[in-house]
Every structure is written in structure tokens, then in C-alpha cells.
Amino acid sequence: MSAAPDTVRPIKIAILAMGGEGGGVLADWIIDVAEHADYLAQTTSVPGVAQRTGATIYYLELFPRAAARARGKDPVLALIPVPGDVDVVIASELMEAGRAVQRGFVTPDCTTLIASTHRVFSMTERTALADGRVDAARLQEACTLAAKRLIAFDMAGLAEATGSVISAVLFGALAGADLLPFPRAAFEAAIERGGVGVAASLSAFRAGFDAAAAGRTAAAAAPVVSSTTAAKPGSLAALLDEAAHTYPQIADIVRAGVERVADYQDIGYARRYLARLSSIAPLARERNGERLLAETARQLALAMAYEDTIRVAELKIRASRFARVREEVRLGDGQLLQIAEFMHPRVQEIADTLPAGFGRWLLDTRWARRLVERFTKSGKVVKTTSLRGFLLLYLVAALKPMRPRSLRFAAEQTAIDQWLGVVRDTARTDAALATEVAETRNLVRGYGDTHERGRDRFDALMAVLPQVMTLPDSAARFAALRKAAQADESGAELNRAIAALPKLSQAAE
């Protein structure tokens, strides 16, 4: 230290981590590096209830012993960061980095922010009825603005790739950013002295070091969208080509739709999909409604490939699905895997699968219904990797050719045509509103209670459509209603929103 002791200031580091991410280990490593480099080191934290999944802040101050010796006195080190006076902020996740900015720890004049760009979704984001995720790009942009220097990359990904934990990658990034007066070897020595999982920690450290040293601030890689395309045989391939040719602007969606529907039932069903879509196409083209066509194509495919027992059974027993599970649970060499499904088909679903007449009979005949109910009172655990379980699902999947004659199939086709009719009629006068009507079909999905709730909300929205149609900003209003329909499980928000609509008579004036 060449500076006079009177002007020496401590190095101030704040770590924002969540319970179980090893924020404490990271703080301990930094303390260890500092102490071995003849620095006085102090750390403190406020764990409390935060250790149960909450956010925790660790705060460290480092001070050269040489300066203290020269002065003959120990420095006074603070236990809490002062906004505008933090040298390094380390955030284990992107929203936590945003929190550090909000709390004033990150300022453009002095703070280097080291943040992982991956997301650990908040409870609010996770429990949303649809998509409640915040915009990660905005979080990162805010960090760029607030920090003097931002070092940001997907450290969770690196931790996973190196078989270690994120704290080791963060430690590597801290070393690689070249912010502290300690050489790389000093950091690595601290990991070695720690003695736990040394090899994995070191490789994660190196990955973090290299990325930070290379000045990476890249956003996390976009998720790879994989479509479940198998080989495209004769007729299907031809149909796909036809789809792409007819709808060049939305070829991806239409091809995916054709594939989905063909996979769901057969090639004939896929032709029916294209036929239905073509009933909207001229109108959409006329009204410049590319989004209308795209949303209709998307929702139509999803509606036609509705979730039923046959579909679920088929998806569960595929070889590709077994492979996916093996990968997801990271099955190692020499390990065996058994898969068990949690299913709870009820009378309704069973009747839905039966030929229409038989299905209706089952639902309407008291004794038969009771009998089936007795067997479906509790859920079933089906072991798909056992012969018995696999064959059971295989047999259910084998009912696929019978599906077009089933009770549910008929009902779904009627509902689809009705909805398409409304989309078409609306499009004649209001293409933007028609797009929203198309997208609203998304409410109908899922199984059991979820499906019933979704259908009820969809029906409620369709019921107020005539009213909305007469209002200015009809499309925006309808979109807002759809949002309200997905705001809560009880439907209170939707009821409020519907009640708040201007009455027909008023609106007509």
C-alpha cells in the first residue's frame, strides 16, 4: 500500500443471495483470501427468517493490516452498507441484482455489479394463472444503467455445467473482474483450504473467472424452442409444405399446428385443421390481420388437440418421453429409472372417452355412474416403466381411432366451430377485436377443475362480447377482460371488470 494510512479506506462488498445459494460460503472464502493476504476482514449478515427462501444480504469490509500497523490502530469497520459507498455488489440472481439497485447499494460512481443473469422466479411469478414473469431484459438494462461496471452472465448455468454451486462461479467472477488486490492463486487457495467439494468448486471458479475476465455481459441465451418433429412421411410432409406455401408469413405456427393435430389424431384431422383455418384466411388478409390469422392458427391447433385421457396416455408412453425424463433426472451410468404417473380420471373423463351414446348413458344412469365413481374416488399411481402400467396406458392410447366417435370429440368440434364463427363474424367489423376473441380461446385448457374454470371464464367473456363490441377501444377492453379472467382463481377480478363495463344503452349513445 503506497497510500498514506490516513487516506486508506476499506474495500466494501455486499453479497445478495437467497437461502441455500451459499452466500455464507462465498463470504467465508472472501474473508479467508483477505486474511491470508494480510488484510483485516469483517463480515456480517442478517439471515433471520430470510434463510427460508428469502433474500439475504452479507456485508464485508476488508482493510490492509499494513495501514493499520502504520497507524498503530485498528480501523472502525461498518456492519451495514451505506448507499453510494459500496465498491462491489455480488448478486446471485437477476432480480436480486435489481433489488440491490433499488436499495441504493449500486451507484454509477463507484459500484461494480457482478450478477448472474439467470432467474429464480418469485412466488408472484410462479403462482400466476398464466404468464406472470417480469421482463428480464429490463432488469438487466437497469443494472447496466445503475452500475459503474456490470459483469453479468448466466452463472447458474456455469455452476450446473461444472457440477458445482453458484457461489463458486460468483467467487470466480469476483476474481476475474480483477477488483480486489489479490492474485488469482489466492482465491483458488481459499477454495482448497475450505476442503469441501474442492475439485468441482475449482472448475466452477475457473468458469466464472474466465467469463468475467473476458468481460462478458451477455444476456442469458434464449431458450431453445424445440418442436417435436419426427420424420415427415409422405402425406404429412405434403400437407406441411402446402401449409407453409399457403401461409408464408406464419409458416412456423401453421406447420406446428398441422403437426400437432396430425399427431393428435390423423392426417384427415390435420386437413380439417387447414380447412377450418382457410375459413378465416381471406377475411384476415382483407383486413391486414396477420396477427388474427396467427392467433387463430395457434389456438385452433390447441383447441383441436384438446387434452384427453387418450392423448395423455399416448404422450406418457413414448420412447422420446422416457428419454426426456432420463435426461431431466440426470440418470447416470449404472443407475436404473422407474417412472410413476399421478392420474385421477373421473367419471366425466371416462365418459368423454367413450362413444358418444355410451358416454351419455354412463353420465345419465345413476347406478352406472355410482359404480364408476366408486373406482375413481381416489387418484391412481400408474408405473409406466412396469409392464402392467405401460400396457394399461398403451391400451388407453390404442383407443385413438375411436376418438372421433367419442362424447367429448363431438362437443369439442361444436365448440370450436362456434368460436371460429364468432371470430369470423367479429372480424368482418373489427379485426383487432377478432384477434382478441381468437386469443381468448387460450382460457380453455387443462384438466378437471382447471378446465371447467377456464371454460366458465371463456363463456363469461363470450357473453359480454356483444356489449364490448359497441364500445370504443373494444379490442383493448376485451384483452383487459381476458387478463382479469386470469388474475385469480375465484373469478372476483373478472366479475369486477365485467360489472365495471359501461351498459349497452349508455354505450350506444
Next chain:
Amino acid sequence: MTESVIGKETAMAERSFKEEVNKLRLGAGDEFHGEAILAVTKALLQSGVSYVAGYQGAPISHLMDVLADANDILENLGIRFENSASEATAAATLAASVNYPLRGAVTFKSPVGTNVASDALANLSSGGVTGGALIIIGEDYGEGSSIMQERTHAFAMKSQLWLLDPRPNLPTIVDTVEKAFQLSEASHTPVMLELRIRACHVYGQFAAKNNAKPSFGIKDALERPNRDVNRIALPPATYMHEKEKIEQRWPAAVRFISENKLNELFAEDVADIGIVMQGGLYNHSLRALEILGLADAFGESRIPLYVLNVTYPLIDAEFVRFCAGKKAILIVEEGQPDFIEQAVNTILRRADLQTKVDGKNCLPMAGEYTGGVVRDGIAKFVAAHRPDLLDRANGAVVKLRPGEDDKTRLQAALKMLGENVHGRPPSFCTGCPERPIFAAMKLVERELGQHHVSCDIGCHLFSILPPFNIGNTTMGYGLGAAGASAFNMKADKRAIAVMGDGGFWHNGLASSIGNAVFNKSDNVVIVVDNGYSAATGGQDIPSSFADNPIRSTKNTIERAVRGVGVEWVRTLTRTYDVAKMRDTLKEALTTAVKGPKVIVAQSECMLNKQRRVRPLMNKAIKAGERVVRERFGVDPDTCTGDHSCIRLSGCPSLTIAPNPDPLRKDPVTKVINSCVGCGLCGEVSHAAVLCPSFYRASIINNPSVFDRALARVRAFVIGALQRRLDRRAVAG
């Protein structure tokens, strides 16, 4: 992070503090490195204590945990260590110092613990003590606190026991422990040592001394008892006690504090203004002064400082001396009411000093004094009385106001963040056995409607937050059912009370269950029996499932509640059975049986279970044994992105991921690899009839010959059928 594991048969708390225990063995010439609360533990041993007791709770749990593992050291020193049933028990333990020259210390979280302890503390303070009696208080105030925001200071004032608030560095804290015993003995008064959360967890160093064995021990007292009726809090002695406090003990304390310079003066005469601060806020205040250019990094201040390492009693003469010749002082006193500021005004008035007293007019009345708050408060004070000091200090190390460009950038960043940063409220851990209880309550809610739910203290209180949103009030530890007492009238619905096993043994058995029986309550009480006092760090309690060599465990809650007269008791031994949980709760809410209905919901705390089981599992796998690990997963192609399952769980390992389906936009549910396979996801999707997307994967390590043979047969048949399926799909 030492989390080694001891086998179930010898398990106490499932964590081992071997490394920390070794630090307690250090002697003269060694340097101690570690957290302050551990330094306090070491200081107790150096001070020659004869007994230590306490009730765990953040931020002082560590003291209890480490001593529980240090039995051999304690035995060698002749020290009795008690895991008290409650803070009241802990405080009552100090009775040992009334008649005998025994030094003793107790510890708990405050002010909640002090609330519980106050009956014993008042009795103890009335009669006074012979041996040094120390109460180590973890002041749980400000960020990260889990309790209501109050001050322990009021307890010191009402019972006249002394309150120490030392500067938060290890040498000072350790020295204060020894001084506290001496002060207690010199003034025959119990002494409280207050440590804030950050101070408890601060890591630092101090020069260790040898541990001291008391010259007069518990054994001596037991074998040679003596009594003094004047030390018992019963009239007429109580009238004498009050006089004694004022006429003898207080002056003795003032004398000891002044003579030993427990409070510190720095740069006393360098300016005509000064700052008075609680010792615990010294580091914050000095950093603020340094940033303002009024001190250097070593605490050399250009403004006189008076540091109150003793915040009760205040030493009038020291204040008079400090204020003489000063036109204004600032009092940095955290929390409210502003007891110190009020007292200082009285002291100066009586001494007829005209020094202006600033405090809560510069600093906020309520809320934690964080770094920025203290900096701004001190800046305001100095600017009002000596702006020239700030001008001269324009070599200030930190720019007080950021430049325009920086400010614009920050504002833009903040605007962009807006609503995009969500709170992360505490929640149940991955695989927590309490989660299914509330999932079941949610399902009952769907059928029978909402009920009034009275909560208690413990992890289960997280039910009040998303995703469960269950619970109306919490009135204190073990008071869950007590809080539902008034709801005892004929109605179409019953009230539900929730209580943990920790609260049950702390206070709940008598105040909640016994009370409900006696008053013929018709309510439902759920006792969450996870085998530990889990929220405080996993300490053992009377109903813990494991053996504990130094404590009596396995005393079941069902036996206890039947013992106080409950007739309707159901013990469920697997909380993850959501359907059974739901049905039992429904039965309790609808049965015609009179009297309180108690459901004991039993499953081991997952955090502690994993600490115990995971290393054992890894060891077994390494040794080539057949070990099956289970975890759950979600098939993204059947998941429709409604997230009902998350709303009924909130498990940290149950999250969302981008939808791999190009036709769908909403994120799918995903189970990440931290899943411990508790089974809740499957049970919930069954009980709530959710969706068929969940699967359980059983991963067999070191499969047996039979496993492998069976797998081969299955793969042969299933593989053939799968290939047939694929061919047909292609034929489409």
C-alpha cells in the same frame, strides 16, 4: 458451514458444531476468529460462570447450539447447561445467583423472549443478586427481524436492571461480558447485555484467555444451602427492595460504571458540538462521520463523541461533563420511544445546562438506523450547528450528492425496475412437511368455506403469506389456540388454531390446550409435530423423535394433550397424505363430539431430515449399497401452464420454465433437481384432481441383479411396443 451428521441413534440437533466447540477450548496466547455470539459464549467460560441457560431464537441460537455440543468442556468446568422450556424458565434459572456467589448467564431473543421472561426478571430484580447474573439479549430489530418492532430498553427501566449496549467489535464485546458480571456483583443487580442481529453475526477476532473454573460451584450451593428471607419478593421485603434499588444498588452501579469507564469519550474537546450514541451504533456513526469528512477510517473524529456502552442507567455527571461548553449535542438512539433523549433533557435541565439536545428531530423516530439514515441524520445536525466543519471537510471521501449524469442514470434505472422487483417473503423449505397441511386446509376451504384461523409462532406462520394466504392473527409463542379463545359460541363454523411443537411445549400445553379444555372450547387445534424447534434452528424438544443423550425426548404430544383432558385427538404420522389430512380436518370441523379437537400432524422437518439423511445416503451409494432416490417431474407436453399445482404448494423446487411448445406462450411448471421427493406434488394432484403431468422418478443406485434382470425384461417388451408406436405415428 459445518453440517456433519451423526447417526439417528445418537442424534440430538442434527447439526454438529465441532469446529465451534474447539474454539471454546482456546486459551491465553491464542487468537479467536469467529462470530460475535460465539465470542460471547467463550467470554462466559472465561468469566467463570457456574450455569448457563436459555431459549433458542435468532440471533442467539448459536450460543445454545454450541453449548449443547460442548458438554464435556462444561462438565470439566463444573458448569450446568440447561435448554430451558421457555424464556421465563431461563430467567427463573438466575434465581441460583440470589443466595449464592454463583455467576450465571441466560440468553434469549428479545423483546419477545423478554416479554415471556419478564415475570421472573421482575422478581429477580426486586430481591437482587449476590452472584453476577447476566442476561444476553439478541435484539431482533430492523432488517431481517421476525418479530414486532419494540425495544428491550423499557424492561430495563421498569425493573431497574442494567442494560449494556457495547460497541460491536469482538474485543469490546468480550470485555463487556466480564465487566457485566462485575457490575452485577457490585450493584447486586442483574445485567442485560444487548446485541443487535448484525452484531451477533459479525465475524472478527480477539485475544483469548483461559477458561476459568468457578471457585464456588453449583454443587457447593446444593450441599451447603443458605437463605435470606429479605431476598424474597414478598411484602414487607418488596418495599425495602424498592428503596434498596434507589438508595444502594443504583448509586453502586453508577460508581462502578464511572470508575471503570464503561462509557467512552473520544475527542472530547475538539468542537463545541458533540454526538452521543448507543455503543451498538458506534460503527455506523463513525462510518457516517468518515463519509462526511469528519473522521478517518481509524475512528479519529473531529467531533466529540460520547459512546454509551451502558444505556441504562445513564450517568448524569458524565453527561454534564460532556455537554459543558457545547452548544448542541446529537443523540443517536435507535428505536422508540426516545427514552435516552427524554432522560438527557431531564438531566441537562436539572443541571441547568443550555446545550441544545438534537436527536429524533434529525433522525427518524421509528425504524432501523441503517448506514444511509445515520449519515443523513449526522449531516443534518452538523449543517445546523457547525456548517463550517462540513465546508472544511470538502475533502469528504464520498461525494455527498452524485453528479447530474449519475443521478439521471440512477433514476432511469429505478424507474425501469419499478414493479419488476418482487419481494421474496420467507416460505416453507423444499419438501417441508408443513406445506401439505396447508394444502389440505386450502382444499377444505374449497368445500366448507373459509374459517377463522388463529396462528402461532414458528415456520407454520408462513401460511399467512402466498401461496396459502391462511391465518388471521398471531398472539405469541404457544398462544395459537389461546388466540381463538373468544370464538367459543354456537355457530355454523368452528375456529381453527395452528401451533407448532415448539410453541406447544413452550407455553401451548397450558395456555392453549389446557385453557381450551377447561373453557369447553369446540375449536380445532392443529399441532405441527416436526420433531424439532425448527424455526429456531432445529433444536430438540420433549417430543423429538430422536434419542438425546443429555435430554429426555419421545414424550408424545398426544399423551400430553390427553393428559390435560382432550378427548378427540388424531395423530397423523405422515402429513404428506393430503387426502387423509383433508378428511381428518373435515371430520374435526364437523364432528358432533364436544370439546377441543386436536390434530397432531407429524412428519420430520425436511431441512433437518436432509441434513441427517443426505450424507448417509451418499455414503451408502459410495459403499455400493442399493439406494433409491425419488424426485418428481412435470411433463411439459401435458402441462398447460395454469400453475394450480404451484398455488397449492409454493415449494421452492416447483417453479416455471419457458414453454417448449411453439404453440403455447405461458410458461410450464418445472420441478428442479433440488426436489427431495417428498411426494406432495403427486398427492396434491390426486387430492385436488389437478392434472396428469406429475411423475415420480425413482432413481435406483447400485441396482441389484434382480433389478437389472427385471429392467431388461421390461425394456425388451416396452421398447418393442414403443417402436411400434413410433412407426404408426410416422405412417400417420
